[in-house]
Amino acid sequence: MRKRVGAIRALGRKIGRPVKLMEVCGTHTMAAFRSGLRHLLPENVSLLSGPGCPVCVTPNEYLDRAIAIAEQSDTMVATFGDMVRVPGTRESLETVRAGGARIHVVYSPAEAVVFARENPGTRVVFLGVGFETTTPAIAWTIKEAAGNQVDNYSVLCGHKTIPRAMSALCAAGELDLDGFICPGHVSIVIGADAYGPVCRECGLPCVVTGFEAADMLQGVEMLLRQIAENRSEVENQYTRCVRDKGNTTALGLIEEVFEQCDASWRGIGVIPGSGLKIRGCFAAHDADRVFEKISVPPGRERSGCICGQVMRGIKTPHDCALFGKACTPSQPVGACMVSSEGTCAAYYKYARKNGDME
Amino acid sequence: MCLAVPAKIVAIEADTATIDVDGVRRPVNVSLVRDPKVGEYVIVHAGFAIQKWSESDVDEWRKIQEEMHSLE
Ligand code: SF4
16 A cells, blocks of 8 residues: 555646546545545545435425425334435425324335334335446335335435446536546446546546445546546546446346436536436336326525535535534535535545645 | 445345445445355445355455555
């Protein structure tokens, strides 16, 4: 590892100009802080956090809709724990739960189907948010429910795909980035080859990277080497988990249950083709159709919260006037402070003062 | 939500396997990996195995762990 740090420093000197690398995935943001990686990098190499926190990119309108559904009679919302405390436009799932709504936190979406089967009188709605790592599991639950006539199980689909978001960030032209640290676990499903278009469209090196400190150091070294040699290619550091073509079983299941659609990202807006919706043949399990009659007003973001710009990589939490004051993990104002993968939560935990970064 | 550690399959019944990570056992859905077998290692996300690890992958992971501990 020491040798690697030496190599990174040498590459930093060789490049000789500021280099910005984006870690797309929230787990990388956390790992980079936890392992002290940021302190090991040369002065001219900095890490930016990207849009890879599922809860953070889910717009308030989705949450508001989930809350409205949870308030229906004979209905239970099942969700991963991270979603519960995220503030929507007016309420959070947590506050409506205190008011009597049934919100059930699950570890695996499979539990939600089992619950639905055992409680036929309850409409069970799973909050399907997340990227390609999570999507196949949700696809499995929909097929399982369809195959076993569990008619009271549906999914409120807010799934998104990562490579499109990366291309959109580049196309927006606000960032001057030098490379992408591509998410390890999304890549297990989609495969390293999936970054080919991003790499070509953005003209940036992409390195699929694992989550151990040693992985991240090697990933950064591979990126810097590409930059020093003026290359922009897709490389895979995380070969012990990620294959070129990904997990074809999981990809096949996603394809069977979902189709591509435009999706709205918090703070970024609509990115064409970056979302997934449930195919018509599974309409009975699509909460958007089951609860068609429920409509919510357009969502609003909390005033003062710059979560969206943080996710676009153009601001850091330190630029937010509320950070660490009005907004803390125990009293979060925005989604980026709630999720364990959120950038504001990571900064709060590891770099509360601005100077902690350097 | 994602365990980046190898989880060993100790039993399988239909779609569900029991995995063991450091002595802690948990049920995991194995429909997303091809032909899972007892004794193999998987990586788990949200209660689903999303990839198998080969023996050499597990060895590589162990080496990384040892290297990191030796630095602490
Ligand atoms: S610190 Fe809180 S209010 Fe500020 S951007 Fe982050 S989540 Fe939003």
